[in-house]
Amino acid sequence: MPDILSIKFAEWKERGQAVKTWSVRAARSMIGVPDYETYVRHCQANHPGKPIMTYEEFFVERQEARYAVSKGRFRGCC
């Protein structure tokens, strides 16, 4: 009995974790901050040896890009 319960609990915990991860990702994506881990993995796989931005640098870079005037980005009006 306790075994089954703990298995169930672990399963739910995992699901809860997944929901949390994806919600946080979606929330960040809404405000123009893409997933940092994806970026790191991309850099490691495709540009080995090149410097990888820290999360802080990555965030500042993305924030500037979202509002960069020269990109003429449009958002929420109607």
Next chain:
Amino acid sequence: MSGLVGSANGLQTKLLWAAIAALGAVSFGIIALSRGEPVNAAWMVIAAVCIYFIAYRFYALFIANKVLGVDPARATPAVRHNDGLDYVPTNRYVLFGHHFAAIAGAGPLVGPVLAAQMGYLPGTLWILAGVVIAGAVQDMTVLFLSTRRDGRSLGDMVRSEMGAVAGAIAGIGILLICIIILAVLALVVVQALNGSPWGTFTVFCTVPIALIMGCYGRFFRRGRVLEMSAIGFVLLMAALIYGQTVSQTPALAAYFNLSGPTLALVIIGYGFVASVLPVWLLLAPRDYLSTFMKIGVVTLLAIAIIIVRPYLQMPALTKFVDGTGPVWAGSLFPFLFITIACGSVSGWHALISSGTTPKMIENESQIPFIGYGGMLMESFVAIMAMIAASVLHPGVYFAMNSAAGIIGTTAAQAAQTVSNMGFVVTPDQLTQVAHDVGEITVLSRTGGAPTLAVGMAQILSSLFGGQALTAIWYHFAILFEALFILTTVDAGTRVCRFMIQDLVGNAIPGFKETKSWANNLIGSGVACLLWGYFLYQGVIDPLGGIWTMWPLFGTSNQMLAAIALVLCTVVLFKMKRERYAWVTVIPATWLVACTVTAGLEKVFDSDPAVGFLAHASKLSTAIAAGQVLAPAHSLGEMSRLVFNDYLDAALAALFAAVVISMVVYGFLSIRKALGTPKATAIEVEFAGAGAAVGGSSA
């Protein structure tokens, strides 16, 4: 490619879809046919959701598979240019959230509220029909076109597919809509805060709160956006609650009890400052807060409507379908469609569907879900706004949405006038509503936002808090609308600045340099002057501003949608898919008819309530005779009104001219495409199977 009409999944699926269709039809019958008795809002929700499901399952997938020929094997820009930053293959649910957060705005909240003057039915019918045949088709097709072109912008695509002149015309159209949108949205905020110390205090507080958030996320916990947003939200709620004390303390309230013109100047100043300050300090934190508030409140409202299931007090049709209504002027065609605009089809979305979303889409097969599905969601927001406006007592609705020039300034006068319109209401009812929501008065609070806020407060307080919290909910709703509208204003001013720099830069190349402080200050200044002029004009307009400005805004928005759909049609012809071109030709024709009719009527109609020139000549005649016509107060005011009439007439004519010239260029491009035996659409080369444009996916 999966079978189109559920044949693969057998009888069960067919039965399920038949049940959805039947349920939708029954609900629709109830909202359309019941007369006299109040209808429950639940029927509206069910009808809408059934229609969305059917439209998505059958029409969206038909367009994707047969018309556009989406190719799941074809690499998207996110895959080809993956850089982990701009181009990132993104999970489709996450991207749906991103896309919806980008398209959702004030338009679908305000338009349906104003449209309710004709009753809930005409507006609801167009919100549902329009999204299925026009709005969602546009969003999805533009998303598809941009995805096939490395995520290029609408203006770029018009230039490359239809020529440089057409591109330049579209560019002017985009600048115009930007200016008008900023002016109208700012006007909505001014009307909502005018003479409301509580609302003004809370909205002003968002600035210091954003500064705190900005510094926290820059110096203290760099990049912790969710943390800083949570802190911001808590501070915002504290400001909201303290706002009640402010409004009840005369010494404090005096500072925040501002007149319309003062508020307009403050907002213009704010737009200028916010657009030149570093983004991390003010603009970004406000943006984060407003995005999360927007998504949160829309979700909350949906839940509340489903649980509370309020009754609609507004009749299905009012006598104002004849075009004599006090909220906005003009007959059902084209002005109902112009008024609703964004909730069923929004040209603005063409800019977003060709912005960041196409750079993040993982696979072409997700285009219907993101593009069509995202717009269905937006339409649902419009339905909720319609419900919120219709749960109000119609007498209260008309007293709130008619200008003081029409209903007078006291509760007794207003109740008398509105009752004479056929919506019997007592002065006590009107003052009671004001008292419930913690305002001095609710009369002539035009602009849609306060009406929506009263409706939302009524629905949300039935769910949490009851009568005691109505005032808090009302100001929460005002805060939510003002917050994200003002975020649009500051971000939009930056976009406007860029477009002006780009335009002027063609003549003076040095002005294009966006790193120069002088250029930025001048560019932002010019942008603020342009939209600020229209805002100020709207605020001092004796007819309440929205009366004049909203139709202009709607026309410009639908004009952009017409441009986008003409582009989509041209590309379908160039892809040699003319067999299916009706999918975009039908909505394009409709939008061209609406915008051109509206544009011409706004200029030439002989009714001074509709036609700007007729209004100008009526005023000029009076000026010549030395008369001051109400609601103007002086001859000087009258001549200013005449000038503005000519200005607005010129704008409306310009909108019509832009649409007509785009149609001409569209025809030229189509003729050229028909004369060429090969597909000529300019897509990014694709090395792999099915590379030919318009491959064999059908």
